Amino acid sequence: MENDMFCYQCEQTVGGKGCTKVGVCGKMPDIANLQDLLIYQLKGMSFYGLELIKKGEKIDKKYISFIEDSLFSTLTNVNFDLDFFVNQLKKSKKYKNELKSKIANTIDESDIARYQLPDNKEEMLKDSKIAGIMYNENLDADIRSVRQTIIYCLKGISAYSHQARFINYHDDDVDNFYFEALSAVIDDSLSLENLIDVMIKAGKMSVKCMEVLDKANNELFQSPSPQKVNVKTKKGPFIVVSGHDLKDLEMLLEQTKDKGINVYTHGEMLPAHGYPSLNRYAHLVGNFGGAWQDQQKDFDNIPGCILMTTNCLMKPRDSYSDRIFTTSVVGWKNIKHIPKENDGTKDFSEIINKALELGGFKEDEVPQEILVGFGHKATLSHAEKIIKLVKEGKIKRFFVIGGCDGARPGRNYYTEFAKQLPDDCIILTLACGKYRFNKLDFGDIDGIPRLLDIGQCNDAYSAVRIALALADAFNCTVNDLPLSIILSWYEQKAVADLLALLSLDIKGIYLGPSLPAFLSPNVLQYLIDNFDIKPISTPEDDLKSIFRNS
Structure with missing residues (x-):
């Protein structure tokens, strides 16, 4: 049925088998199915992209950034905005046709590469069944397993590479591997052993992209050193920054440094306190709350704002839906989104003004400190x-x-x-x-x-x-x-x-x-x-x- 879905990419999937009615993460079937279709389109793009790479041609980085952002947006707890995926799908059609136009028509196209995406959401949703993980019931279970493991590894790689690319670091081998791996998972001539080789190579690319991100963070923000971090709150207006992207945090810290606003890290942003270029901001005052899955309780009715820079985003409760903002590829319908300008900057004035309006905590809590910064x-x-x-x-x-x-x-x-x-x-x-x-x-x-x-x-x-x-x-x-x-x-x-x-x-x-x-x-x-x-x-x-x- 059109309202069904199938997703088993995360650990909490229903019954340890797969979400089929609604995702445990909050993902609805229409979004899940458009995400599948977007991955399907990326496979088609990669078919043509790999042909260009084989010819020794350099792929324009706009295609790589698009594939990276698209993969990242389908990672668990990142984006739940249907309009976002419709727009990404429309762009994927344009980009796939552009890549196809760059090569001769003599190649034997795969069905996925030949597929022509419709132009409206309703038709996209009808077509999305062909992109479902279980659509080909006759596919060997082990082949399906390794193919999906490769795709999920690519999603993880995309999150790390996206973070590095935002601060102008990348690796050409990792960039080209997107095309190689996405093409491999639609190549029926590859044996299970061949696919396992690709899976292990995906691990090697994961090491390489983490190395690039490590280099980027250490050079741009200086190498982490041990720092004590207060995990209790302080009096005054505040913004809680969640996710992973250190550049977003730095831009926000710069724009809030004279505003009387306290900034707290949350979740995976905690290690930011160890970086000297970030720790130098006196108004980076501590870490708020626990891990990502506690956010609905932690954020409930707080008198401040939240900025989600990457995953993990859960469905915002009404008690804080007017004070949570997203950026990058993160999104939820009707939640304010802060876009990136053409020059790479972001304007955080709206979240800053909202934080000042809310007023923040009325008094200091008794401090409690933990140690971070042991890179x-x-x-x-x-x-x-x-x-x-x-x-x-x-x-x-x-x-x-x-x-x-x-x-x-x-x-x-x-x-x-x-x-x-x-x-x-x-x-x-x-x-x-x-x-x-x-x-x-x-x-x-x-x-x-x-x-x-x-x-x-x-x-x-x-x-x-x-x-x-x-x-x-x-x-x-x-x-x-x-x-x-x-x-x-x-x-x-x-x-x-x-x-x-x-x-x-x-x-x-x-x-x-x-x-x-x-x-x-x-x-x-x-x-x-x-x-x-x-x-x-x-x-x-x-x-x-x-x-x-x-």
Whole structure:
């Protein structure tokens, strides 16, 4: 039926199988189906784009930016605005025809490339069924599984690359890989083994795009250093900035610096406090609330404004729908959107004026501080001491505990796991999964904090840099280190992070709280056999297994 949908790209999909009536995220069937059709169009664009790349031609970056923005907009909890997707689809038709016009008509076009998108929303919705994940009922389940895993990794890559491109950093190999990978998932001549190779290459591209973003952030905002962050509120008007995009935060800080407005980070924006170029603003006063899934409760009736720069956006309640603003590719119908000007700037005057009008908090809360800013450069500046403590037996093991948070029961596993670690273990954490335990006091080992917040989800790259440096110091591989990775996933950036780690041949990752519905039994078994992927069980049993085998 036209009102049906099928989506299983996130961890909280209904029944662990797929959302078919409405998304757990709040995505309605019409939006879900237009998102599918947009991905379908990107595949068609990539068919022609790849032909141009094979001929040695350079693809105009406007097409790459469009593919990137489109992929990002379909990532979980990013955009819920039907008009946005209609406009993107119309643009996709224009761009696909432009790419097609650049090559000779002698190539054997695929059905997806030949498809001509209608011009109105109603006809688009009728056509969208051909783009559904399950439309081809005869497709081999393992082929479908790997194809979807590649697409979800591309969505994660697009989020990171979009953030870097906004500050004028990009990588041509990553840009060209969009065309290669999207073409691969419609190429029926590719075997399962061929597609697995593409999937692993997607992991390598994920590493590369995280490296580009790391370079961009470290050069533009200066390398993070340890900073204390107040997690309580202060008196006065305020704006809460959520998401990941540090440039948006910087522009807002610059435009509010003389306005008497306090700025708080939220969710994945917390690591911003570690960057000197951002921390220098005195009115960046702290971090507000918990992880993304708590936002409806945290934002309920607050006397200030919220700016959503990237995911994760939940359906705004009426109590704050007049004070939440979106920007970039984020959107919700009837929610104010702040666009990017042609010169790359944004005018935040409307949200600033609204914050001043609302007046803010009436008094200061008693401060409570946590530590952030342990990126790879800051952490490795203590490498000599860390190595010494390992050799002396004072540090027995490192645990990377991080990833996406979510609302599904069972995520208290990560809290309990962290709390049950022996006092001679160091925790490296990243992404919003840290909110499960980042306000707990873990103490230190001879001055080295036991909890090191290394940043956002894209800072999985920092974890890799730290692990590689330790492996080099101990003259061993990463898999030989006293290191365990406990990964929580929710959406597609976590898929990109996981494939990035697998592409580096990192084995024995514990994955939870549940396994992805898009992994077929055979593909899951492949990952278990080749990378020793381990579904989480209980903190007690997993810790026993880790220490028994160490």
